[in-house]
């Protein structure tokens with residue numbers, strides 16, 4: 001990958017160190033059964049994933065589920081117990097990080113405080129002993145790409161959090177990696193800046209067509225930025241889907257609960273009945289719980305929480321089930337009687353979707 005400046009369709013010149021890939025498999029990044037135990041526990045459990053060339057996939061999951069460990073194995077900072085990392089058809093599992101066609105942006109940026117922005121960005125090229133004229137040219141090009149050329153001579157301590165983040169991104173991109181790895185790149189930024197920088201990152205990633213794996217535990221971030229999201233739980237990937245599909249068609253109870261919110265009811269809840277069913281869990285999204293004063297199952301409003309563009313309304317069905325509904329427009333008040341109508345209900349048994 002080279003960084004095109006003005007012509008995004010310009011053909012990429014092969015990197016001097018590039019190894020010719022098998023054209024049948026010259027297709028991004030493949031993880032084949034990656035497995036890692038640490039401290040006597042399984043941290044990453046036979047994890048397989050294919051990220052197509054130019055695709056951005058987020059690893060999304062709760063704290064401690066093994067996201068960073070997975071990324072470190074892809075980057076080469078940690079050796080898997082078994083399994084393989086394959087980039088563009090080439091097995092890189094046993095190569096050290098600097099010999100892999102990947103570059104990683106760390107959560108804390110890890111910028112050198114005593115070096116200017118330009119020197120920080122140039123650092124990996126200096127390590128690789130590239131000639132000075134090439135270094136200067138590549139650094140300028142990538143700083144222009146991330147819109148930081150004017151801060152070339154500033155030190156990291158004198159620029160904003162978002163600019164530091166973009167410096168760290170530039171330092172990864174300047175290596176012209178085949179695979180870009182981002183570990184919670186936005187977690188140090190405040191809410192407004194996060195949204196702006198995530199748009200910047202996505203725009204640059206798409207413009208360069210760079211195969212990217214990004215780690216986050218923020219579902220909004222994952223949904224907004226990804227081509228596909230891989231939801232991780234306890235060292236395993238539970239589902240890999242496009243954001244919309246993940247939300248509208250979760251295949252496990254964990255995914256249904258982790259992505260968006262969901263009402264869970266033990267037993268079999270149907271649009272008109274609730275019956276006991278041992279081991280079955282019914283789940284319905286709050287926006288599929290509709291409140292209508294004239295029809296549906298009788299219920300009482302027990303809590304009303306305004307959220308700006310919608311209102312969260314908790315109702316208690318007369319048969320003793322509490323459900324949360326999201327209401328846009330006029331909301332009822334506490335103690336109002338309403339009729340509840342259910343849209344799509346999912347059913348899970350032992351965590352797996354059964355119907």
Ligand SMILES: Nc1ncnc2c1ncn2[C@@H]1O[C@H](COP(=O)(O)OP(=O)(O)OP(=O)(O)O)[C@@H](O)[C@H]1O
Pocket residue numbers: 038039043061062063064065066067068069070217
């Ligand atoms: N060197 C190690 N020795 C023992 N346990 C480790 C080691 N490194 C990580 N772990 C454990 O592995 C688990 C997964 O860690 P990891 O950093 O991959 O989580 P994560 O999904 O990135 O979480 P977070 O969202 O909090 O960053 C954690 O329970 C962590 O304590």
Ligand SMILES: [Mg+2]
Pocket residue numbers: 067068069
């Ligand atoms: Mg982590």
